Amino acid sequence: MSDARRFILSRIRETTAPGREGVATARLSQHGRNLQPGCARSSGSDLIDLFTRKAEAVQASVARVSGLEDVPSEVSRYLRGRNLPAHVAVAPHGDLETMDWTAMAITAEQRKPVDSDGCGVNRAFCAVAETGTLIMASGPDSPSTMNFLPETHIAVLKESDIVGAAEDVWDRLRASGRASAGSLPRTVNMITGVSRTGDIEQIIQTGVHGPRHLHIVLVKET
Amino acid sequence: MSDTRPRVALLVTCLVDLFRPSVGFAAVRLLEDAGCDVEVPAQSCCGQPAYNSGERHLAMKVARTMLDALEPFDYVVAPSGSCTGMVTRHYPTLFHGTPDEERACALARRTFELTRFLVEVRGVATTGSRFDASVTWHDSCSCLREAGTRQAPRTLLGAVEGTVIKEAGDREVCCGFGGTFAVKYPAISTAMAQDKAARLEETGADTVLSADLGCLLNIAGVLRRQGSPMKVRHVAEVLAGETAGPAIGEPDP
Amino acid sequence: MTLHRLTSERFREGADEALADAELQANLARLRGNFLARRARARDSLPEFDELVDEAVGIKNHVLEHLDTYLVAFEEAVEASGGTVHWARDDAEARRIVLNICRDAGASTVTKGKTMVSEEIGLNAWLEQAGIEAVETDLGEYIVQLAGETPSHIIAPAIHKNRRQISALFNHHHTNLEDRESDDLDGLLADARQMLRGRFLAADVGITGANFLVAETGQTVIVTNEGNGDLTQLLCGVHVVLAGIEKIVPTLEDASTLLRLLARSATGQDMTSYTTFSAGPRRGEDHDGPEAFHVVLVDNGRTGLLAGPNRDLLRCIRCGCCLNACPVYAKVGGHAYGSPYSGPVGAALTPSLAGLARTSHLPNASSLCGRCEEVCPMRIPLPGILRRLRDEEAQRGASPPVMRTGLQLWSVIAARPWLYHPLTSLTTRLLALMGRRRGHLPHLPFTGAWTRTRDLASPAGATFQSRWKAGERP
Numbered sequence: 001m002s003d004a005r006r007f008i009l010s011r012i013r014e015t016t017a018p019g020r021e022g023v024a025t026a027r028l029s030q031h032g033r034n035l036q037p038g039c040a041r042s043s044g045s046d047l048i049d050l051f052t053r054k055a056e057a058v059q060a061s062v063a064r065v066s067g068l069e070d071v072p073s074e075v076s077r078y079l080r081g082r083n084l085p086a087h088v089a090v091a092p093h094g095d096l097e098t099m100d101w102t103a104m105a106i107t108a109e110q111r112k113p114v115d116s117d118g119c120g121v122n123r124a125f126c127a128v129a130e131t132g133t134l135i136m137a138s139g140p141d142s143p144s145t146m147n148f149l150p151e152t153h154i155a156v157l158k159e160s161d162i163v164g165a166a167e168d169v170w171d172r173l174r175a176s177g178r179a180s181a182g183s184l185p186r187t188v189n190m191i192t193g194v195s196r197t198g199d200i201e202q203i204i205q206t207g208v209h210g211p212r213h214l215h216i217v218l219v220k221e222t
Numbered sequence: 223m224s225d226t227r228p229r230v231a232l233l234v235t236c237l238v239d240l241f242r243p244s245v246g247f248a249a250v251r252l253l254e255d256a257g258c259d260v261e262v263p264a265q266s267c268c269g270q271p272a273y274n275s276g277e278r279h280l281a282m283k284v285a286r287t288m289l290d291a292l293e294p295f296d297y298v299v300a301p302s303g304s305c306t307g308m309v310t311r312h313y314p315t316l317f318h319g320t321p322d323e324e325r326a327c328a329l330a331r332r333t334f335e336l337t338r339f340l341v342e343v344r345g346v347a348t349t350g351s352r353f354d355a356s357v358t359w360h361d362s363c364s365c366l367r368e369a370g371t372r373q374a375p376r377t378l379l380g381a382v383e384g385t386v387i388k389e390a391g392d393r394e395v396c397c398g399f400g401g402t403f404a405v406k407y408p409a410i411s412t413a414m415a416q417d418k419a420a421r422l423e424e425t426g427a428d429t430v431l432s433a434d435l436g437c438l439l440n441i442a443g444v445l446r447r448q449g450s451p452m453k454v455r456h457v458a459e460v461l462a463g464e465t466a467g468p469a470i471g472e473p474d475p
Numbered sequence: 476m477t478l479h480r481l482t483s484e485r486f487r488e489g490a491d492e493a494l495a496d497a498e499l500q501a502n503l504a505r506l507r508g509n510f511l512a513r514r515a516r517a518r519d520s521l522p523e524f525d526e527l528v529d530e531a532v533g534i535k536n537h538v539l540e541h542l543d544t545y546l547v548a549f550e551e552a553v554e555a556s557g558g559t560v561h562w563a564r565d566d567a568e569a570r571r572i573v574l575n576i577c578r579d580a581g582a583s584t585v586t587k588g589k590t591m592v593s594e595e596i597g598l599n600a601w602l603e604q605a606g607i608e609a610v611e612t613d614l615g616e617y618i619v620q621l622a623g624e625t626p627s628h629i630i631a632p633a634i635h636k637n638r639r640q641i642s643a644l645f646n647h648h649h650t651n652l653e654d655r656e657s658d659d660l661d662g663l664l665a666d667a668r669q670m671l672r673g674r675f676l677a678a679d680v681g682i683t684g685a686n687f688l689v690a691e692t693g694q695t696v697i698v699t700n701e702g703n704g705d706l707t708q709l710l711c712g713v714h715v716v717l718a719g720i721e722k723i724v725p726t727l728e729d730a731s732t733l734l735r736l737l738a739r740s741a742t743g744q745d746m747t748s749y750t751t752f753s754a755g756p757r758r759g760e761d762h763d764g765p766e767a768f769h770v771v772l773v774d775n776g777r778t779g780l781l782a783g784p785n786r787d788l789l790r791c792i793r794c795g796c797c798l799n800a801c802p803v804y805a806k807v808g809g810h811a812y813g814s815p816y817s818g819p820v821g822a823a824l825t826p827s828l829a830g831l832a833r834t835s836h837l838p839n840a841s842s843l844c845g846r847c848e849e850v851c852p853m854r855i856p857l858p859g860i861l862r863r864l865r866d867e868e869a870q871r872g873a874s875p876p877v878m879r880t881g882l883q884l885w886s887v888i889a890a891r892p893w894l895y896h897p898l899t900s901l902t903t904r905l906l907a908l909m910g911r912r913r914g915h916l917p918h919l920p921f922t923g924a925w926t927r928t929r930d931l932a933s934p935a936g937a938t939f940q941s942r943w944k945a946g947e948r949p
Contacts, residue, residue, distance in 0.1 A: 004568060004774075008562055008720065008778060015778075021544045025548075027537075028725055028726060034729065034731075058745075115672065138764060140762070148702050148706055180555075180692070184754040188752040189750075192748055198631065199615035199618065199631065208701045209668060209703045234939050236899075246943070254949075271882060276862070276865030278866055278869075286890075391508075395844075399842065400841070400844065408924040414803070471932040
């Protein structure tokens, strides 16, 4: 134990009542929820509508497709609409690997992104309707840099993965066995809109470091 | 309005006492018209200058004389959000842990800013006065954040014949008075007052009104120095229909 | 402990310079109503806002009562994820720890996300001295670094600069890029993106701060809009997190509650663009992320604050909302405070951390208007703390003697009605005579601080109380 650690903890303990560790330890394991806003308690199609509305309010675009097999055509439509090259880096995720990109004349490379990639496609772990937030969990199938390096970020999200509040995300992470120290994803990104800044004269500008465009492809359940 | 006539002590405030007695007389008239028996127990200052300057023991000495003077009444009413706040918010803190704490808390519960008292305690809807002018209301920080006075003066002014209210921008921003702050940091205080004066003048109103003489002296100080035509008055004068005399900072004709 | 580049004793001079700088005044005027109006809209559109504030205050108070337990739990969780926790008593120790990490990594370039603790401990200058280049990557911080200045606002570091000034800086420093039109905002942004992207890719170590440290999971959390904190930590070999010990929250649920208030209070957003939870180094199969992860827990005066009467300040989540609400900050800007922390929270925190000897202007230079406390999502009683610091200063006998004598005199008179009434009666009559013709008083030796810039209305004549006593009635 370092001197500094001992010093700091003992200084703190001079101010705290002894024998109360139990309260804190219990809180750590109970995951008790605090108040959640009413809007976060929607369900079903209301949840999807809320998510869509909130995401669009922060300059993301949302398109709905009826199945995973329709993702490449939606990506192709989006890229053409923005006059962007049909060249994408695709996260090595099972759902995205099996897609037929070539039929849409898209060059898709399954790998982590590099600086020169203009567009990256990955799969969202889930999303929060309350704020229109995508949740990306890093792992072998989801490099985190995909969320930040390309100027255009396309995220594929299943409708059934939209939850009401951030608290629901943590429950999902726990249920998947990835929420305890040691099993956590290295990075969990909550993404609400695009990279932006107001640092020059308080005028909002987008794409300062990360994506200038965020497109969410919402996949219906099959 | 209730049937029994409450005994009300006027907390004159030292600024009204020294600079503008007309506000005190206007306040007495308004309270009497609202069915109160008004008395003015001998008093001095609420102790706020010392309290805000870290001189707690001095503040307590001054405050204790006020506590003694104001205690025997049903209500204490002040034509000032600032002095009201000193009694309602800060006396309990100041006397915390002393034998006078309970007395201070009790006094705090019975003390009100004038316009709020008229509207919320006495149920006054109109004071029946006339003032032919467009006015803008300066919300003092203490009215907004300590004395609970926001709507009451607007309600009463809305009922004054001939008066039009023109709301200013940045209404919740301080005018820069701040008691001793105004003389400790005069450059910053003046810059704040100039911003405030600009917002008030942007309304195009003839007159600025407020419930706090400190703010009014500061605002008038800047407006007069700038040669602005805008007049400055305490709200009690307008509500009591006593606007014949010179406005704040104007010469006696 | 020390705060880096502390120059608060120059507050009055700094304020005068700021007030005389027309360009700065125009730049600061952009704050007016901007952040705060957006905050008000965000608050109004969330019916549960005030209830959430109550809960958030409860969480923070709970943490302060169990800080030792949560810090130890956090440490264990970080280690379980393969990271390392360091403890730093003061600024010097924190600097040494970071430098050692950088040296061990053989670092020549360090990228930095926004961290106030780094400003507090003067990290950049220290690294530069050791031959390591530190590059700020938040656009505002980057601008300020190019200018050789410090941030002037917690969440808008370059609020004091306009596009012309920024353009001139970029033209001077970005010699490899072509000049743009000076008012071309898109061009300025493109310049910054290009310059900083190269820095991210070349960095050996990435340093970020933390808005929260989650004790349950050992995650550090950063909240940004630009994504610079993410590129900082994902593209480097070693990620170092600098955080004050008070940043702890118990659980992910508690972090979620605080997150609902942070962005709304800061910029009026529901959430900022990026909220990132980081735990340890990259996992075996991961494609990206740092190879090593260090968290430096910094005390630097915080345990002293915890033991003292101003511990409410440790609830601060650095949203900057009190700066946006402060009419003094709006006129003098952040640099006048001479501390990494400016505005109301800076005026309270700086003396609480560094002592009053060099900082006594800060608690005094406030009209105590209370707007900061009104908007604070952590319900920190800022005016009350400023008053308490004034008490402390008076007890040390350190208040300016003239002011003190004046107040004592006034208080002695005010506490004695037999003295107050005749004295005030006489004085007001005298002053009324002097000012009646013009309506305001002439310059008098004791009114200079007022009358240099403002008229002082003259008293009407006899005092109210003397007239009342004489039987006058309305």
